Structures are given as C-alpha cells and as structure tokens.
Amino acid sequence: MATVPGFPAWAGAGAANVACFAGSFFFTTAAGMQLALSNRSDRVxxxxxxxxxxxxxxxNLSTGAAVWAHAVGAERRYVWAPDATGSLAFLLSGALAMVAVTATAGLIDLRSRDWLAGAINxxxxxxxxxxxxxxxxxxxxxTADERLVNLGTFLGALCFLAGALVLLPRADRPG
Structure with missing residues (x-):
C-alpha cells in the first residue's frame, strides 16, 4: 500500500516509510518460509x-532506516545502499530460480506453473x-526519481504476489 501510486503524496513520506517498514516484515517472513520449504537437495x-x-x-534495514535517517549521508549509507544491495540480491536470486526451474521445465514452458512463477518473479x-x-x-x-521508486517497488511487489498466486494449489475439478 505504501508505494501505490499517489499514496506517498497523499499520506506523506513519513507515513509511507512507516508502512514500507511494517510491510518489510511480511516480505522477510515469506522469504524465510520459502527457504524453509526449499528443496535442500536442489542446491540452486x-x-x-x-x-x-x-x-x-x-x-528491512533500508526501510527501517528510511524512518529515521534524514541527513543525506545517512540516507545514502543506511537507506539507499542496503536497498541497492538487496535489489542485487533479488536479481541474483531470480536468476538462480530460473536456472533451477529451467533444469526441470525447460528453457521456456508457458504451461509450467513453476516456470511462469519464476518468470513473473x-x-x-x-x-x-x-x-x-x-x-x-x-x-x-x-531522490533521483521518486515516482519511479514507488512504481518499481509497487510493480515488483505485485509480481511477487502474482508469482505466489500462480503456485497456489488448484482445486480438483469434478470429473
């Protein structure tokens, strides 16, 4: 919600930062669950x-620091640097996930829910x-481009949600 286009302008940067910080714990919890459920025998x-x-x-570090860091040096060190580092980690994670998925589903398999979820992520x-x-x-x-920051974060979060929804178990269809 914090990065929905127009919300930061309406609620203010402080409220948006607090909402992002609160939301970051759900994000981390989901990643922890994914790690716990991952196949340890599939190293990738x-x-x-x-x-x-x-x-x-x-x-988490970046969004937490955004709540209290108000000097340029602190914003670069404690907000932007962890954000950029975390984003690089996401890119690496996404690439590794696609390597793991393509090993079983093939390079492009639009019928594979695993492949679709990996591509959306x-x-x-x-x-x-x-x-x-x-x-x-x-x-x-x-900030270099506040609208692009919020749009990229919002679209990224939507993609992560869509990727998770693709993997939800399907209800059995009556015969």
Missing part, C-alpha cells in the same frame, strides 16, 4: 531462496532493481 533452488532472504533483510526482481537505481539520493538530498 536452496541458494536462490537463501539469497532472496538476505535481500529481504537488506530491505524475475520481472519483479527487475522492477525492484529499477526502483533501487531511481532511489539514489543526490547531494541535495532529493
């Missing part, structure tokens, strides 16, 4: 989940990376 899958969890922890990882680049804090203290 496990590494993907572990790197994703590390990225979410960086996101990879798009989300790219959206988060775009958001991180746009979040760079200039010497003036102004």
């Amino acid at each position: 899958e496990w590494y993907s989940a572990a790197v994703q969890l590390a990225g979410t922890l960086m996101f 990879m798009i989300g990882c790219v959206a988060f990376a775009v958001s991180a680049v746009a979040a760079f804090v200039r010497k003036t203290g102004v």
Whole structure:
C-alpha cells in the first residue's frame, strides 16, 4: 500500500516509510518460509531462496532506516545502499530460480506453473532493481526519481504476489 501510486503524496513520506517498514516484515517472513520449504537437495533452488532472504533483510534495514535517517549521508549509507544491495540480491536470486526451474521445465514452458512463477518473479526482481537505481539520493538530498521508486517497488511487489498466486494449489475439478 505504501508505494501505490499517489499514496506517498497523499499520506506523506513519513507515513509511507512507516508502512514500507511494517510491510518489510511480511516480505522477510515469506522469504524465510520459502527457504524453509526449499528443496535442500536442489542446491540452486536452496541458494536462490537463501539469497532472496538476505535481500529481504537488506530491505528491512533500508526501510527501517528510511524512518529515521534524514541527513543525506545517512540516507545514502543506511537507506539507499542496503536497498541497492538487496535489489542485487533479488536479481541474483531470480536468476538462480530460473536456472533451477529451467533444469526441470525447460528453457521456456508457458504451461509450467513453476516456470511462469519464476518468470513473473524475475520481472519483479527487475522492477525492484529499477526502483533501487531511481532511489539514489543526490547531494541535495532529493531522490533521483521518486515516482519511479514507488512504481518499481509497487510493480515488483505485485509480481511477487502474482508469482505466489500462480503456485497456489488448484482445486480438483469434478470429473
């Protein structure tokens, strides 16, 4: 909700930052669950989940620091740097996930729910990376492109949600 287009302007940066910080714990919980449920015998899958969890922890740090960091140096060090590092972790995690999925589903298999979820999540990882680049804090203290930050984060989160929904078990159809 915090990055829905128009919300930060309506609620203010402080409220948006607090909402992002609160939401980051759900994000990290989901990544922890994914790591716990990952197939340890498939090392690529496990590494993907572990790197994703590390990225979410960086996101926790970044969103928490955004609540209190109000000097340019602190914003760059404690908000932007962990955000950018976490986004790089997401890209690596997404790439590893696609390697794991293509090993079983093939290079492109639009009928495979695992492949679709991996591809949708990879798009989300790219959206988060775009958001991180746009979040760079200039010497003036102004974010490079606040709208792109919020849009990239919002679209990335939607992709992660869509990827999870694709993997939900389907109800059995009556015969």
